[in-house]
Amino acid sequence: MSLLAKIAVATSVSIALSISLQASDLVKKGEKIFNTKKIGNCLACHAVNGKDIDNPGDLGPKLSGLKNYPDKYLYDKVYNPYTTNPTSAMPPFGLNGILMPDEIKAVVAYLKTIQ
Ligand code: HEC
Numbered sequence: 001m002s003l004l005a006k007i008a009v010a011t012s013v014s015i016a017l018s019i020s021l022q023a024s025d026l027v028k029k030g031e032k033i034f035n036t037k038k039i040g041n042c043l044a045c046h047a048v049n050g051k052d053i054d055n056p057g058d059l060g061p062k063l064s065g066l067k068n069y070p071d072k073y074l075y076d077k078v079y080n081p082y083t084t085n086p087t088s089a090m091p092p093f094g095l096n097g098i099l100m101p102d103e104i105k106a107v108v109a110y111l112k113t114i115q
Pocket of ligand 1: 034040041042043044045046059060061063064066074077078081085088089090091093107111
């Protein structure tokens with residue numbers, strides 16, 4: 001392999017690594033928001049399939065299979081659940097300004113890891 005080809009391979013490997021690192025940072029941020037009372041407090045209403053959650057509430061459904069849901073559905077659900085369910089008991093986290101759009105994106109990245 002020529003030196004140039006080696007550099008090209010090394011560069012694309014490191015780009016791929018940093019992208020997956022960023023993605024997992026986003027998931028971690030979303031998980032923290034999900035589980036922290038003063039931020040998202042999603043655990044007050046939702047248990048999550050396959051994740052160890054400390055004493056979840058059950059006003060909302062146990063979340064499962066979300067990895068197959070479209071990102072937009074999940075974003076809209078967290079932003080304003082009334083768009084898909086006008087009588088939802090879930091607070092509109094985006095509409096109410098509880099979570100900023102980049103925080104909702106992180107939450108969606110976490111939701112997409114739910115089996
Ligand atoms: C006060 C209770 C409550 C809180 C807090 C809450 N939810 Fe919900 N959630 C619900 C209820 C009730 C439903 C079912 C009705 C509906 O779909 O709107 C629901 C539905 C959902 C759904 C759709 C599930 C499906 O299978 O379609 C997702 C995703 C979700 N919640 C994510 C979240 C996230 C993320 C948070 C935190 C940012 C959160 N919820 C906080 C009550 C809550």
